[in-house]
Amino acid sequence: MSKSTEPDIGASQTRRSTTAEQIKQLILLSGLHPGDAIPTEPELCQRLGVSRSSVREAIRTLATLDIVDVRHGHGTTVGKMSLTPLVETLVFRGVLAPGDDLAALREVVEMRSAFDLALTDRVVDAHQGKDSQSLACLVEKMRQNASRGQTFLAEDRQFHAELLAPIGNQLAGQLVTAFWDIHTAVLPRLGLALPVDLRKTAHAHGDILDAAQSGDRDAYRLAVIDHYEPLIRMLEAKTRKTAPADPMPSAAGPDADG
């Protein structure tokens, strides 16, 4: 028979998963908040009665989800629970199946557009009548870089973050930046050059800001659509090349961008 002294795994769960759950419960029951310290690995081994390997794998799981934050030589603290795991997962999904088509990236861009459109009322309400100096400065930097033929990824990202910041929903802002990260991480790895007009993109951001501050919701929606239009058109064109059954009527767009 089996030795009765051996530890019972429990209910067919792995030790690692149960340990991870115990650590989460410990965080909750201790009332810890993001940034607070978590017991050290040896201490967790004692309190939970498991080996260090299991504790480490459990902590690894939680660290991947940004539930805890591990720093070598320092210790482990409660994490900020950001949307980093979402970004990592979807970036990998986006670069995994480019052989088939650009569906994954197209879906990400579509969701970005849908987000911004859905949050129109919130954004306009938050910016109406106000005048953000940092947002205006970001737009100006984008325009300058565009005129010099330089990209402006950092300013672009910060613009969308600051635009969403004052709407009273942190999750919305984090989702928007997360999908921005996915989008900009996947796009260059697919090996296709950006045919988008930098100046047009920079200008679109200015239009978005102006519309929000002037309280014009319809103008805001149009500016958002303009902002994504060249990208979506490019993705549609690339996707169509994969299955060129459609004759592609010439009435699609007047110009081919430049």
Added chain:
Amino acid sequence: MSKSTEPDIGASQTRRSTTAEQIKQLILLSGLHPGDAIPTEPELCQRLGVSRSSVREAIRTLATLDIVDVRHGHGTTVGKMSLTPLVETLVFRGVLAPGDDLAALREVVEMRSAFDLALTDRVVDAHQGKDSQSLACLVEKMRQNASRGQTFLAEDRQFHAELLAPIGNQLAGQLVTAFWDIHTAVLPRLGLALPVDLRKTAHAHGDILDAAQSGDRDAYRLAVIDHYEPLIRMLEAKTRKTAPADPMPSAAGPDADG
């Protein structure tokens, strides 16, 4: 200065993270797809020149992100890259800070509403003129359960999934179900009973389906708003209780559910 013979970890990265990256690259370069087998742990140790533990922790990281799928005693395969990590992270965030307020849950519900509203055109276009038997069946089940005072979580979840299925954007559907999971996982763990009217909720689902199939976008939006209205109202009321400056008028709701 430093000995050139020592193994360079890279750019101050940990062995585990570089190993995880190498495994991801191996998946990409091998052209593996979800479901395909990944080399066993000992084989990865050989090919990457690292110890078993590092391989295990790297695999643990990837498994947490659903990039790989590990089955005890069988092997490791490429995962489906679902949104499970997002759900886990946000569920924990939702139950972590209920002492302050219900802000996290409120934001989740707001995002659910924003999602559904943002996808109005896509959903209506996909269902207009059609007649889904399974969706109608789900609504009928919800109504029956509601009339018996029983909940209908499974039907509710499947309804939203099937409603979003034919819009040609898998990511949108996965996001909606992910936030449904977050919402329904966090709500009961906050220790507050559901004062929502089951019959009203069941009816709202029917309205959503009818509006989509009849092609009435405005009716669809109104039905979506109706669908979330009792929940949002409850969350607002609970949030207000934290700062009980409001006398809480008795005209809040006609009934207290049954």
Added chain:
DNA sequence: CTTCATTTGTTCGTATGTATC
């Protein structure tokens, strides 16, 4: 600046549970 204790990172060896054939 150096020394030292603390904490996480990495490795190895061994034993056990589990799935497939």
Added chain:
DNA sequence: CGATACATACGAACAAATGAA
């Protein structure tokens, strides 16, 4: 049923990073 291959778990030891004395 047994045999094989695999993932899971444990424990001990050493390496590397951090921070304080």
